[in-house]
Amino acid sequence: MDFDSNVKQAVYQHFANAGTAPASDQLAAQLACSTDDVRAAFARLQQNRVLLLALDRETIRMAPPFSGIPTPHRVEVGRKTYFANCAWDALGIPAALHREALVHSSCGQSGAPLRLQVGLEGPEPSRWLFHCQVPAARWWVDLVFT
Amino acid sequence: MLFFRSEDLVRAWCRARGIEPRPLVTIAQLWELAVAWYATRLTPEARRPGPAEMRQIFARVGLNEPFWDPQADVFG
Numbered sequence: 217m218d219f220d221s222n223v224k225q226a227v228y229q230h231f232a233n234a235g236t237a238p239a240s241d242q243l244a245a246q247l248a249c250s251t252d253d254v255r256a257a258f259a260r261l262q263q264n265r266v267l268l269l270a271l272d273r274e275t276i277r278m279a280p281p282f283s284g285i286p287t288p289h290r291v292e293v294g295r296k297t298y299f300a301n302c303a304w305d306a307l308g309i310p311a312a313l314h315r316e317a318l319v320h321s322s323c324g325q326s327g328a329p330l331r332l333q334v335g336l337e338g339p340e341p342s343r344w345l346f347h348c349q350v351p352a353a354r355w356w357v358d359l360v361f362t
Numbered sequence: 363m364l365f366f367r368s369e370d371l372v373r374a375w376c377r378a379r380g381i382e383p384r385p386l387v388t389i390a391q392l393w394e395l396a397v398a399w400y401a402t403r404l405t406p407e408a409r410r411p412g413p414a415e416m417r418q419i420f421a422r423v424g425l426n427e428p429f430w431d432p433q434a435d436v437f438g
Binding site: 217221225228229232265266280281302303304305306307308309310311312313314321322323324325326328330332334338339341342343344345346347348349351352353355 | 363364365366367368369371372374375376378379381383384386387388389390391392393395396397399400401403404406408410416420428429430431432433
């Protein structure tokens with residue numbers, strides 16, 4: 217694997233194991249490189265729409281489906297808690313981990329709580345709906361808004 | 363990208379923001395999308411679907427509106 221792929225793998229493994237984003241100096245130590253090397257890889261991975269960085273260009277805001285910051289979409293897998301970037305990613309986390317999960321979110325209009333059990337074959341039957349305001353062609357124009 | 367408890371609540375949410383309701387997606391459809399997007403995300407060979415693959419995935423799930431076309435400019 218090339219360096220950027222190694223960084224991407226390390227980022228995703230960290231999210232999967234810890235539920236949080238890795239810091240650049242952690243990855244640098246793990247990959248035996250400098251933090252500048254990791255920051256440069258982060259920038260390239262953002263350019264390739266693999267990661268979304270915070271304004272400091274160093275903190276990972278999103279490694280879809282994982283969120284680097286707490287959100288209203290919380291996913292419990294075993295004893296671990298993950299945060300998803302959006303409703304889609306809330307189901308994306310159990311899909312990525314291939315684990316059963318309990319998704320906690322809420323209705324965008326009424327605020328009613330959603331508690332959705334997700335098994336290995338998919339979520340329990342539910343009449344809830346998913347709605348996306350931004351057309352697919354514009355998702356990456358402003359991913360946080362999307 | 364939000365969850366809603368009913369179609370009426372989606373319409374109320376859109377009305378409050380002055381936007382047209384977009385195509386609705388069921389939880390079962392959303393799961394299929396989540397699997398298509400993310401089931402291999404933790405593997406070294408993982409990659410985001412390209413435009414043609416995205417169209418195929420959406421069509422397979424039954425989402426055929428231009429809204430889901432990654433290269434369409436039909437929706438403002």
